[in-house]
Structures are given as structure tokens and as C-alpha cells.
Amino acid sequence: MSENTSNTSNFIKHIVKEDLANGTHKEIITRFPPEPNGYLHIGHAKSIVLNFELAAEFNGKINLRFDDTNPLKEDQEYVDAIKEDISWLGYEWDNLHFASNYFEEMYSRAILLIKKRMAYVEDLSQEEIREYRGSLHEAGKESDSRSRSVEENLELFEKMKNGDFANGEKVLRAKIDMASPNINLRDPVIYRISHTEHHNTGNTWCIYPMYSFAHPLEDAIEGVTHSLCTLEFEDQRPLYDWVVEHSEIHATPRQYEFARLNLTNTVLSKRKLKQLVDENYVDGWDDPRMPTISGLRRRGFTAESIRTFAREIGVAKSDNLVDVRMLEHFLREDLKLKAPRTMAVLDPLKVVITNYPEGEVEWLDADNNPENEEMGTRKIPFSREIYIEKSDFMEDPPKKYFRLFPGNEVRLKHAYFIKCNEVIKDEDGNVVEIHCTYDPETKSGSGFTGRKVKGTLHFVEATQAKKAEYRLYHSLIEDEREGDSFLDFVNPDSLEITHGYVEANMDDAKPQDKFQFFRHGYFNVDSKHTTEDMLVFNRIVELKSSFKL
RNA sequence: AGGGCUAUAGCCAAGCGGUAAGGCAUCGGAUUUUGAUUCCGUGACCCGCAGGUUCGAAUCCUGCUAGCCCUGCCA
Numbered sequence: 001m002s003e004n005t006s007n008t009s010n011f012i013k014h015i016v017k018e019d020l021a022n023g024t025h026k027e028i029i030t031r032f033p034p035e036p037n038g039y040l041h042i043g044h045a046k047s048i049v050l051n052f053e054l055a056a057e058f059n060g061k062i063n064l065r066f067d068d069t070n071p072l073k074e075d076q077e078y079v080d081a082i083k084e085d086i087s088w089l090g091y092e093w094d095n096l097h098f099a100s101n102y103f104e105e106m107y108s109r110a111i112l113l114i115k116k117r118m119a120y121v122e123d124l125s126q127e128e129i130r131e132y133r134g135s136l137h138e139a140g141k142e143s144d145s146r147s148r149s150v151e152e153n154l155e156l157f158e159k160m161k162n163g164d165f166a167n168g169e170k171v172l173r174a175k176i177d178m179a180s181p182n183i184n185l186r187d188p189v190i191y192r193i194s195h196t197e198h199h200n201t202g203n204t205w206c207i208y209p210m211y212s213f214a215h216p217l218e219d220a221i222e223g224v225t226h227s228l229c230t231l232e233f234e235d236q237r238p239l240y241d242w243v244v245e246h247s248e249i250h251a252t253p254r255q256y257e258f259a260r261l262n263l264t265n266t267v268l269s270k271r272k273l274k275q276l277v278d279e280n281y282v283d284g285w286d287d288p289r290m291p292t293i294s295g296l297r298r299r300g301f302t303a304e305s306i307r308t309f310a311r312e313i314g315v316a317k318s319d320n321l322v323d324v325r326m327l328e329h330f331l332r333e334d335l336k337l338k339a340p341r342t343m344a345v346l347d348p349l350k351v352v353i354t355n356y357p358e359g360e361v362e363w364l365d366a367d368n369n370p371e372n373e374e375m376g377t378r379k380i381p382f383s384r385e386i387y388i389e390k391s392d393f394m395e396d397p398p399k400k401y402f403r404l405f406p407g408n409e410v411r412l413k414h415a416y417f418i419k420c421n422e423v424i425k426d427e428d429g430n431v432v433e434i435h436c437t438y439d440p441e442t443k444s445g446s447g448f449t450g451r452k453v454k455g456t457l458h459f460v461e462a463t464q465a466k467k468a469e470y471r472l473y474h475s476l477i478e479d480e481r482e483g484d485s486f487l488d489f490v491n492p493d494s495l496e497i498t499h500g501y502v503e504a505n506m507d508d509a510k511p512q513d514k515f516q517f518f519r520h521g522y523f524n525v526d527s528k529h530t531t532e533d534m535l536v537f538n539r540i541v542e543l544k545s546s547f548k549l
Numbered sequence: 550a551g552g553g554c555u556a557u558a559g560c561c562a563a564g565c566g567g568u569a570a571g572g573c574a575u576c577g578g579a580u581u582u583u584g585a586u587u588c589c590g591u592g593a594c595c596c597g598c599a600g601g602u603u604c605g606a607a608u609c610c611u612g613c614u615a616g617c618c619c620u621g622c623c624a
Contacts, residue, residue, distance in 0.1 A: 008571095009563060035624055070623065126622055135620055136551055171622050181552040183620050192622035211624045235553055235619050257554085259617095264560085270624095312572060314562050316555095319617055323560050326573045336586070371586070402584080411582055444582065456582050519583045547584040 010315040012050070012256055016058055016226060028060035028225045032086070032093070033067045033218070036078035036199070038270035039285040039292045040085045042306065042327070043261040049310035050258070051228060052091040063222055064093035068100045069214045071198035079199070081285075085293040090303045099218050100200040106209045106217050107161065109247040110172060110191060114153045118246055119190065120145055121156040122173045129171075132178070133186050139179035140186045146175060160193055163206045167193050174213070176242065184239050188212055212236055216243040219253035227253045230260040231317065261313065262321045265475035266291045272486055281490055282476070288526070288538045289476040289494050299473070300514055300524025300540035302338075305331040324475075328541040335514060335522050335540075340368040340375055343413065343458040344517040344537070345500040346470050348387040350462065353418060355437045356384040361463065365445060366414040369516075378505055382415050385462035387501050389519075392457045393434055395423055398549060402454030404434065410455040413518060417442035417453055458518040465501035469536040471526065472496040502535065509535055519543065 019025045030051040034040065040048075055062035064086065068074050086093070113119035122145045124132060134140035148156075160170050172191035180186055190213035195206045209217075216239075219227045227240075234257045244253065261268060267276075268291060276282050276290070285292050288299035296306065308330045313322050361383045368375040388404070397405045404410050409419040415438075422435035442448045476494045483489060502517075509515075511527035521542035529536040 014565090033624095037624080067624070073623075122622095129622075130620075133620055138551085140620090168622065183552080186620085189622050194622080208622095210622075215624085229624095231554070232618055233624090237553090259555085312561080314572095316562070318555050318562095320561060323573060326561070329573060332585090341583080370582095400584095413582060415582095453582090455584080458583075516583090516585090519585070521585095543583075543585050545584060 008311055008314065010258075011317070012054065012226070012228065012258065012315060013057075015256065016054060019225070020058060025225045028055065028058050029063065029223050030055045030060065030226050030228065031063040031065050031219065031222065031224050033065045033099075033215070034082050035067045035070070035073070036075060036082060037070075037073040038078060038274055039081055039294055041268055041270075041273060041290075041292045042263065042266075042296065042309075043268040043291075045089060045293060045306050046261045046310045046313065046315075047228070047230075048086060048089060048091060049307055050315055052093075053311070054226070054228075055094075060225075061094040062091075063095045063097055063224065065097040065099060065218060065222070067211070067215065067218070068098055068198070068200060069208050069211060070194075071196040071208065072194060074199055076199045081294065085297075088297060088303055089293065089306065095222070097218075097222060098200055099214055100198060102214075102218060102221055103201060103205055103209070105221060106214060107207075109217060109249070110209070110213070111154065111157065112248065113174065113190075113246060114157060114172075115150055116246065117150060118175050119172055120148050120153050120175055121160065122171050122187075122189070126168060129189070133183065134178070136183070142178050143187075145173075146178075146187070157191075160191070160207050161205070163195065165193055167195055169193060172207075174239075174242070176239075182235055182238060184212065184236050185242075188239060190243075212239050213243055216240040216253065216255075217247060217249065219255075220244050220247070220249040220251040223251055224253045227255045229255060229257055231257045231319075232260075233257055257317070258315045259317055259320055262319070263291065263327070264321060264324050265477050265479055266324060267477055267486055275487075276476075276490070279487075281487075286528075288471065289473050298524075298527060299538050300512075300522065301327075301331055302334050302514075305334040308334070331522065331541055332544070335516065337369065337372045339514045339516045339522060341370075341516045341518060342368075342503050342506065343380070343460055344468065344470070344502045344515075344520065344523070345387045345389055345458070345460045345465075346472075346498050346517075346520060347390045348460075348500045349390040349393055349431065349434065351386050351388050351418070351434045351436055351459070353384050353386070353438045354421070354435050358384055360384070361461070364414050364443075380414060380503055380505070381461040381464045382412075383461050383463055386412070386459045387462060387465060388412075388434075388457050388459045392455075393420070393431065395431060401549075403457060404436075404455070408455075409453050410457050411442070411444075411453050413456050413458050414444050415459070416440065416444070460501040460503060464504040466504050466506055467534065468500060468502045468506070469529070469534055470498045470500060470523070470539065471529075471536060472498065472539045502537075506535060514540070516543075 032051045171189045173187045176185045178186050240255050286294035286298045309327045363379040366380045393404045418436040418438045424433035474494045477489045478491045481489045511525050513525045522540040523537040526536040526538045
């Protein structure tokens with residue numbers, strides 16, 4: 001990756017630099033630890049970029065580790081999708097691990113804790129455990145199970161493992177402090193029974209470690225030095241350290257917490273995203289309106305723009321709400337020089353150039369990207385009948401409208417000046433066709449300077465035009481709506497479909513090809529809906545515009 | 550007397566005792582065969598508030614205030 005990854009500063013880099021400088025570590029190891037229970041989204045991208053680039057910048061290593069300790073929610077489908085998304089983002093992990101590969105090791109560490117009288121099997125029901133835990137304002141109380149002998153605990157824990165108990169009948173708890181002001185330390189459950197098949201270990205286990213016990217062990221086993229997670233785990237840090245210390249794995253991973261990403265007009269919670277998918281608000285995890293990596297990819301966002309975005313938003317500890325326009329900015333910036341510029345009419349209006357010879361087609365020169373000459377030129381057709389954008393004509397325009405209207409002359413991009421002479425309407429009074437005349441002297445590239453026009457319109461020549469479908473996306477979530485559930489904020493009109501024309505030379509456009517459609521924005525050939533006879537384009541983002549009616 | 554954390558422009562964010570980086574957005578202006586791009590210009594008499602220490606404070610101390618997180622056998 002050639003991008004400069006070290007020009008930003010954040011508190012985690014400070015910590016790493018210091019750890020390296022004072023010899024705490026010779027080499028750092030980070031990890032990205034997704035639970036395979038859903039698809040990755042742009043919030044994960046923030047964490048991925050942080051962890052991978054931190055390791056790269058300081059010549060360390062990074063592990064991709066699936067935190068698969070709860071078989072009830074996890075699935076191989078998600079493992080595959082997550083790997084694909086990380087690779088697509090442009091990152092390579094040094095090692096691939098699964099928490100489930102450490103189950104045996106974790107089990108033996110749990111036994112060690114029991115032997116050290118630091119863990120015990122609990123008889124209380126889930127409800128009782130909750131009651132005994134106390135509340136934010138009052139201490140918890142100790143359960144009778146707490147004073148069980150080591151031998152009995154060992155025997156019961158083995159029975160748990162052997163499947164002698166039903167789900168929920170027993171749990172293993174760490175013996176810490178039922179009166180701690182930090183509720184996470186009030187004898188947290190570290191193993192539960194779940195007679196569930198695991199995507200990786202099958203039916204080998206019916207007890208599974210809890211995150212708070214498993215995660216620190218995973219980090220310690222792998223020699224992770226800097227374990228980065230989000231703010232809501234701050235209260236768990238004392239427990240994390242407790243597990244590492246008492247499990248006697250001689251490693252000292254440290255947990256650091258940073259603020260998760262929030263984006264305007266977006267939800268970034270796996271639970272909510274899953275709900276949007278399950279309840280058919282969208283067409284799957286990769287729906288172009290979804291903030292998932294796969295959705296952004298299908299929409300047309302580039303990996304580079306997502307990476308740049310993730311770097312530029314920074315990493316800190318204060319809650320934040322980043323404007324989506326920032327993401328869009330980096331997409332435009334990335335595609336500006338990379339995407340060929342072509343003309344597409346999204347909502348066509350026919351124009352007949354009455355003084356242009358019938359049956360004649362001429363081919364005009366058009367550059368593919370004036371800001372990037374290497375992209376070359378192409379020929380585009382021009383003839384008596386063309387399509388322009390419906391919104392580029394107004395019969396009765398306001399002041400400062402410099403597109404087409406009766407009596408006004410405009411430039412057709414790469415072609416000629418045309419002047420509107422006549423408006424054809426149907427019986428309902430709708431404008432169905434415009435009659436114009438062109439001036440042969442004004443041909444583009446001829447150096448004509450006789451007079452100027454204010455507006456330049458894009459067009460598609462009618463006989464060669466290729467039909468296309470456009471999918472114009474609007475925010476899936478609208479922050480300004482009101483409601484209690486996030487579903488009240490879902491925009492029912494987030495997908496707008498139109499049909500129009502693109503240049504004939506788009507014939508060889510393939511899924512995921514990206515273009516700038518003149519005056520419209522950046523578009524991507526949709527990989528799911530495009531067929532042999534119909535190109536379907538996703539609008540990635542619009543061009544910026546200061547035009548107001 | 551619950552505990553943990555955060556507070557720098559509309560939104561992100563740097564800053565680590567020496568006199569407020571940068572990006573996004575906004576609004577002007579110039580250039581323009583995209584009302585795009587590009588280019589220039591635009592905002593903190595001040596860093597949540599109030600005191601204090603210091604020659605000097607966004608940075609150190611004290612006290613407030615506001616917001617977020619924590620009572621899953623989720624992660």
C-alpha cells in the first residue's frame with residue numbers, strides 16, 4: 001500500500017511509540033477479532049485500518065482472529081464473508097486464528113483457577129444470579145456455591161463439560177468480589193453450558209467460555225501486545241487483567257479502548273443491520289444502501305476511499321458522530337482521476353435538431369478524463385435526434401437558470417450550441433419533445449469564440465443510445481425523522497429507479513466498473529441486477545453542486 | 550460516597566506549560582465546454598464552567614456542570 005499511513009497522530013500511537021522506546025516490547029502484535037455473527041461494516045473498517053496499519057507502521061504483526069465463543073449466533077457464512085471483506089479492503093493478516101482452537105487451553109486455565117480457589121461452579125439460576133449481583137447502588141451478596149471445595153468444583157466442572165447438565169443448570173464463575181463497585185467484578189460467569197453444535201469444533205464441546213474470560217486468554221496465547229477495543233469494554237479492563245494474571249499465561253497484553261464510529265444517516269449496529277436484512281427493509285447484507293463493507297463495495301465505494309476515510313476521522317476516546325459527507329468526499333477524491341467520464345441521461349427528454357440533416361450521424365471526439373490525459377479519447381455519435389435530461393429544460397425558468405428554455409442557447413458537451421425554438425406537448429400539457437436548431441460553426445474543438453453560452457448540457461444521441469437502468473440511492477436512515485425505534489427512521493424512499501440511456505460504447509462495461517456520468521455523479525455497474533441486455537448502474541455519490549432552483 | 554470515561558469551531562480532530570495543525574461542511578470570489586474540478590479567501594480575542602499555581606495554562610491543581618457506558622449464562 002503506497003498511501004501515507006503515518007501522517008496522523010492518536011493516543012494509541014503514542015502508547016505504542018513509548019512501549020517500543022522504553023523496551024516494554026521489541027515488536028508489537030495487534031489483532032482484529034470479529035465475532036462471525038454478521039457482516040463487517042464501516043465501523044469495523046475503522047478498527048481494521050487502525051489495527052492493520054498500526055502493525056504495519058511499527059513493523060509489527062497482526063492476527064485475524066475469529067472470536068467464535070458463542071455457537072448460537074455464529075456461522076461459517078460470516079467467517080468467509082469477513083475474510084473476503086478484509087482482503088478486499090487491501091489488508092493481509094500475518095496469522096489466522098480461531099478462539100475455538102483454544103478451547104482446550106481455556107478449559108485447562110479454568111481448572112487452574114478452580115484449583116487456586118478463584119473459580120467455582122454456581123448452582124443458582126440465571127434469575128438468582130442476577131438478584132444476587134445487586135445493583136448499581138448496592139453491593140451483591142455471595143451465593144452458597146462460592147464456598148464449595150476445590151474437589152467438588154472440579155468434579156462439577158467436569159460434569160458440565162461431559163454434558164451431564166442441561167443448558168443453564170450450572171455455570172462456572174470467577175471468584176472475585178461480590179461487593180465491587182465495578183459490577184463486572186462481581187463474580188462474573190466465565191463458562192456456560194450450551195448444547196449447541198459449533199461451526200468449527202462441531203459437538204466436541206457443550207461448555208463455552210464467555211468473552212470476558214476468553215478474550216484476554218486469546219490475546220495472551222497469541223502474544224498480542226496491544227488489544228484494541230471499543231469504549232464499552234473499559235469497565236472490563238480490570239477483569240481482563242485479572243484473567244491474564246491469574247491464568248498464569250506469561251504474557252501481558254494490554255487493552256486500550258477507543259470510541260466506535262457513528263455516522264450520520266446510518267445505523268452501525270450488527271443487531272440493527274441484521275434486522276434490516278431479516279425484515280426485508282433491504283435486499284440482503286450487500287444491498288448498496290447498507291453501510292456494510294459488502295454493501296459499500298456493491299454500491300461502488302473503493303477500498304482506498306474507505307481506508308482514507310478511516311484514517312482521516314482519527315482515533316480518540318470521545319463519542320463522535322461523523323458526517324457521511326466526509327466518506328463521500330473521499331470517494332469523489334479517489335475516483336476523480338480514476339473513473340472515465342461519460343454521458344448518461346437518467347430521465348430522458350427527446351430533442352430534435354430541425355436543421356440537422358436527416359439520416360446523418362457524425363462522430364465527435366471526446367476526452368475520457370480531462371484531468372487525466374492518459375485515459376485517452378473516444379468517439380461519440382451526434383445526429384438529428386438526441387436525448388437530454390428532463391430537468392435540463394424548463395418552459396418557464398426562474399432567473400439564473402442557464403440550461404435550456406425557449407429562445408435560449410446552450411452548449412452540448414463535445415458537440416454544438418443548440419437553441420430551443422419549439423416545445424411539443426401531449427394532450428395533458430406535458431412536454432414530450434423539444435425542437436432546436438444547431439449552429440455548425442460552434443462545433444467543439446473548432447476554436448469557435450464568436451459568442452458564449454452559460455450552460456453546457458450532456459446528451460446521448462438517439463439512434464445509438466443504449467438503454468440503462470439507474471438506481472439512485474437516498475439515505476436509508478434519516479436522522480431528522482422522529483420516532484422511538486430506529487425503524488421509524490428508515491426512509492421508505494431510499495431507492496429510486498429510473499431508466500434512460502448511456503453512450504453506445506458502454507457495451508463492454510462490466511460489473512463493478514466505475515464511471516463519472518457528466519453532471520450527475522459517480523456510478524458503478526451493479527453486480528447483481530445487470531443482465532446481458534440491461535446495464536444497471538448504482539449511483540455511488542452525486543457530484544457536488546451549488547445549483548439551486 | 551456506586552464505578553468507569555469524555556468535554557478544543559456546525560462535524561471529526563491535532564495539541565503533552567511558551568502563546569490554537571489539518572480534514573469535512575458552510576459561505577464568498579477567480580478560472581471553467583461538468584452550476585463539477587482547481588485556485589484563493591472565509592470562522593476559536595479562545596479550548597465545558599469557576600477558581601488556583603506559574604513570568605506564561607487548552608495543557609498542571611481544586612471544585613462544579615453536561616454527556617456517554619456498566620446490573621447478558623452476548624461480544
